[in-house]
Amino acid sequence: MNFTKHEFTKLVADIGDRSSAIKYDFEIAEDFSKLLEENKDRLTSKQEQQLKWEFLLFRLTTKNSFASDGFHTERFVPMATFADGSIFPDPNSLPNTALRYFELRAKTVVNSILKARYLDILWEKSKSRKKYLFAIDAVEQYILNVDAYENEDAIMEKLDGLQRATELVLILESNLSKKPLTDKVIQTLNNQIDKTVKDNNHRWLIEMFELVLALSDSYSNDQIKDFVNLCDKAAAHYHSDQNFHLQRSFLQLRKNLVKLLDYTPDTKKILDDDIGQSYIDEAEAKSGSGLVKVHFLQEAVNYYSKLGNKKKVEELIGKIKTATAQAIENKEFKEFSSTIELKKEDIEKMKASLGTGEEVPEKVGTLPTFFPNWDHAVKMTEEQSKKFVFMHLAKKVTYGSKYPIDSPQTPEQLNEDNIMQNFKIEVELALHWLTRFLTDLIKEKKVNAHDFHKFFSKLSVLDNDTYETITEGVESYFKGDYFHSAYVLTLQLEDFLRQLLEVFGGQTTKVEAGSFSEKTLRPILRELRPTISDFMYHYVSWVMEDYRGFNLRNNIAHGFFKKRQANPIYPTAILHIFCLLIANTKLSVK
Template identity: 20%
Template sequence: MSNALTVPALLEEIIQRFDAREEPFNEFTIGGELKAARGALTQPSDAENLGAWAEVLAFALTSDRHENPWNSYFGPMGSGVTAEGTKVYFPDISDTPPEVVTHWAARARALSHHFLKARYADLAWDMSGPIARRKRDPEDARIAIDCYLDAIPRMPEEHEHFQFAIRALDLAVLIGDTDRTERARKALMDVHRGLMKSHSRTWWYTVDRLLDDKKAGVTDDERAELVADLESIIAMRSNTGDPENCDPHEAQSAAERLVPYYRRLGQHDDAQRLHKAVAEAFEQFASNADPMLAAALLQTATDEYRNAGSKEDRDRTRILMQKKIGAAGENLQSFEHKIEITKDDMEKFLDLVVVDDIGDSFVRIAREFMLKRNHLEERVQKTLEKAPLMAHITQMIYADDRVAAKIGGVDEDSFGRLFHQAKLTFQFERPWLEQAFRRLFDKHGVVPQHFAGWANRHGLFEDMSLLVEGTSAWAREDYVKAAHVLVPQVERALRKMSDELGIPVTKAHPTVPGTSVAIGMGEILYNQKVAEALGPDATLHFQALYADPRGMNLRNEIAHGLMDADQFYWHLGNLIIHSLLMLGLWKEFAQIGRKRER
């Protein structure tokens, strides 16, 4: 059964106007007009509804996605969870008929504007499987490649240049088109040369795509040029005598790409040289930082000196790092903040949580987004009034092959309901936490080491290498690595906390006599002494996030390999980083708990 598709005149006028437009525009410009026009339609027919949806969807999907639910290049801008726990996407391609893909393919052949043709053709290629459930047409890919490359000089933003060139190259390689592959690769190298001349910090897109490529036909001269460019970046950004251009983080980023290349060629001396250059830059950077940040920066310097094979420098910076940790601990202060916000006033909220003092900002973010047990308990009880049927129905939480958890009714299992409410709260706070971190980066220029150093305010980590690795992965949006590195570090910190509280951190092995194993996160967080030290709010937060199957249960989901790749996304990373901010305050939580008891 086919679905008729008719583009309403109001939306067709917009498409034709942009097709004739000479000044540059992007998907957001035309997408905004199409969305407004769709909303202004009065009593459209079913065919017009579908036509309007086809045009709006074409520019609402994004290639800059945090999630990939359809295994595609284009994806949703965001997602959410309904009160029933169902995940929904914005926009969602569910129930979109194949005629929409056919329409996009026709648009790509009928229009004239390079950007529009590339967009429609790429959508037709990319969504043939997820929407139309049919084989892709290589001609769609060829149109997209040619038009992406032709559009590059007409687009004003540099990110559009390398984005278009890389997408064209990926498509050309995918369909095995040698001529188009060469054209796209040369275009990408031209974009890269422009970025290098302007000292742009987005050079890594091209390097990551081409340096180790086996299919794009990168020439020896092109690869040598990329290597030389990386060397120049490291030299400039690690030059401590040039404070204006010195940036150890960018130097490290370039070295992380070049060191493996040198090692594969057997050029180990060059690899060690780069490690040492980065180490010296971080050590110098640390000399001008406050103790908390300096300790984390020196951890990176120590690791880089170790990789460089310089034991004397490694030991020297480790001793200096330990002194900085001690100095940071001397400045600890108790705190108490109360912030009341409305969801309609984001700016006011951000002004309250991200303030002029970076440490105070960390405190406010940690406290604001920490679960409040009494508030959650009130919400659970209110479900008896607002949704009495749901409040009494037992809920089952299913995993792929088992019942992961069971939550009874409010009257019989109020504690279980508390975790369900906590899980919803984690999701509802997504935009607020994201914007708080964005403001923190914008206002204070924080780097990953800030978060690592803060988490170690009370000396929970003797070695911060993995903390720095994990927070750096989060900062560059590698959420898979960030989660797998940082969650075990949270468990290690909680175990150290238990040790300081006089709680045994090992137990007898259940099956091997005479041996011991470390206690796990669940045992730690359900220990009464730990709960008293952290207080009810922080205890519930860590339990719900990491250790209870009725909550997010991150520790066990990750440890047992139960999560798919698309489940590691930006908000998950933000929740983990936020928990690091909480770790830096655990002794203050204990002080507040004692005050409340008095």
């Protein structure tokens, strides 16, 4: 037997009576959902539809510009956006019949929490010429909501109501000489500030002072000074509590409030320095970990960089280097390794595939066995992205030997970083085997420097001086002088790439302020990319100039590559690139 109209009205009214005890508004949606489920056999189709509209309305997430860092945002947004792009609920899916139902509910419901939601959705979605009346009534209800929520933990909903009421009065009364609604909002806001101060609960003053700033024309200088003092008190409290994030929030609010008073350059410097010092204090407070300390020192560097304080930035960079050294010394960087087992006969087959004598450099440049597979790195990243969803959330930082080098800031940069991490596995595995086999063949006297000289002689077509210098690096490699070999071969590879660009019709120089200068390696590689293939571009970049790879060119050019770092894998990588380029580029010997 279906509910009568009176019975149904009573069921819905009970939800309104219970709503004052909630902590979050979405609990109202859960009550409507429960009502639907428990009474589906007794609901008429009309009653069922109305309950579904109620559920959707209260399941929408509410936003306001104050909770969105000042950016304009839609008031009602979906609770969830799914991987396929679909959303739930859709704030634009409510038909006109639903809006008419909400208008009726706004007139009959007693509870201000529900009434405010009905009026707000009507203000946002109604096409009525008098919809501003919905906004006026919504402000009144949001003001009542501050006391309507009986649960003390419902502070977020109370603040949202105050924020939304402020947002609406700024729209409705900004150009009026008399502002009755604004006066009511300010009175309610002041009462809440007084109550919060009395309860010694500083945290929620942040949102309240943001509203003071938005309504600052209605406050006297004496009131603003009182709020500045409260910010000082709160900042000191959170500093002693080592909650530096909240301390900085109050320091920033203090700065914004002082701007409404006597804001001189000297005052600005003091206020700015207090915020910057908070980052430094947090770094010192967390100096038990060099890595954590570096993070907050970086935040301080970013802050002072925006202020243009070069002296402070240089001082902090020195501290970052010291903290990084601490992290390295304390072994805060964890090493992860894996083992790949190959049968001895398979290893011998790989080695034998290189041949002997003059075959070796040709094979090095043509055998796919030793090609780092960029496409496989991309595919691995795609698979990991689906399997390990949290890898998109974790912040990544790449460290050099002395300080952090880079940290991805966008999803695209993070994805590229993850691909490069997988490409590193590809490169280092291929070079491990190639280095081992070449050193074995040299020891076994199955290949010598002359075999490589003959193969590299094709380079003399471009420039004989370059060819002769490269042979110097090859000789050092075969003598086991990997330090000298890496230096010579790396610098000559860059020169060879420049010559190659000119062969293909490009220019290695650029014009700046009327004079010519050489392009750096990165733009050279970008221009060569269409010609040398995508694989070669990524491989050369990784070995030569990418900070996530060997970065040989930059390390050698800046003198960072030291003798103790000499390793056969570095010159092997350069020889491999030379062999690949020579074997796959049409050059004729004179």
